[in-house]
Amino acid sequence: MHHLHVLHTIGRTPMVELTHLQPKPGVRLFAKLEGWNPTGSIKDRIVKHMLQHAERDGRIVPGDTVIEASTGNTGIALAMIGKAMGYRAKIVMPENVYPEIPRALAVYGAEVHWVPAEAGVTGAMAAARQLADDAGGFMLDQFRNPHNVRAHYVWTGAEILEDVPAVDVLVAGLGTGGTLMGTGERLKEVNPATKVIAVEPHPGNQLQGLKSLADGFIPPILDLAFLDGKILVRSGHAFRGARLLMQREGIFGGVSSGAVLHAGLKFAERIGKGNIVLVFADSGWKYLDTNLWSRPLPEHEEEELDDIIWW
Ligand SMILES: Cc1ncc(COP(=O)(O)O)c(C=O)c1O
Structure with a gap:
């Protein structure tokens, strides 16, 4: 079957x-x-690809925490795919994201951290890295992770x-x-x-x-x-x-x-x-x-x- x-x-x-x-x-x-896509955006593709490769490379195992800076879509994708694959999600976002985004993240059970709107996604990235250093966790790092690009090449x-x-x-x-x-x-x-x-x-x-x-x-x-x-x-x-x-x-x-x-x-x-x-x-x-x-x-x-x- x-x-x-x-x-x-x-x-x-x-x-x-x-x-x-x-x-x-x-x-x-x-x-x-x-x-x-299942969470409603293109970001499902890259999150699945990045998580599967991090798992394959031995950098994460189910039960771990995965952290990402996002203006919304990547965060929602990580929250859902994280659930489906057994990972906890922490999402760092600027305060000016659309109101539906934190609502969806709450449904998927992700932990949300905020940075001021002026800090933008760049500030969110710095805060996410800090969070990974302080509390532990794997930073997905969509802005640097080559598997983001690969997901689009392959699929x-x-x-x-x-x-x-x-x-x-x-x-x-x-x-x-x-x-x-x-x-x-x-x-x-x-x-x-x-x-x-x-x-x-x-x-x-x-x-x-x-x-x-x-x-x-x-x-x-x-x-x-x-x-x-x-x-x-x-x-x-x-x-x-x-x-x-x-x-x-x-x-x-x-x-x-x-x-x-x-x-x-x-x-x-x-x-x-x-x-x-x-x-x-x-x-x-x-x-x-x-x-x-x-x-x-x-x-x-x-x-x-x-x-x-x-x-
Ligand atoms: C709504 C929306 N459009 C477009 C993009 C841009 O995609 P990419 O990060 O692949 O450049 C994103 C993601 O950042 C997005 O959330």
Whole structure:
């Protein structure tokens, strides 16, 4: 008999074509719906991979405590997968995460530690390391752990190619850089001309899960030279993107998915034809408590304010 386990429900997420948002004939938009993972985000993939490798390398055994700094999704993934694999989870987060996140962590029974909002995820990382030193525990370290990137190389990238064999452009959010680096590497192996485009919050704008490099911290797993470009997105455009996704396609995406859609549509303006794959890291449920879906948006935001940076 086939042995089924909740960990086997991670990955193999759906790929859909956004036909109602198709920007022009010849340019097709595809979206990988990572909100379909068991805790609702792409982070299930990396947490499972990082824990399994730490276990294989003899660095942790069931019963141990695993610590991580997170703006939410990685924390929720660790709390659930930790339960499923027999580990205690301690999550360090900045105080400005969305309110659903600590609620979900309470359900999964994870211990939460806070740092001030201004400290951001960088401050949370320092606090997590301190906690690991003081109280003991294994720090998962998604910003430095090469298995974060590998999870996307082995799984996310391979799955995308099964559904869309010819990818011209990959657009994904930049948090740790794991999605862009791992998925990008896999896609470029098949087609070196594939463009890998990062979506970053415009400095001063908060986009849950994404990180501005302007704060001075470059995740060690991120190689900026590997990227083909980045698009800086303002929160207003991300919210508008998330609403557009719902209105036109019936897809309930999170804030970073809205930002990725906005960036994908921007990129589409610059090309005549091609397949653009968007990675939607989570769905909208966690953001229901915010006014994202109800707040009136200005009629005409100044599109020229978008910053597109190439290198
Ligand atoms: C909602 C959301 N979108 C995008 C990302 C970015 O993914 P990555 O850390 O692989 O760069 C994250 C994770 O940080 C996230 O939580």
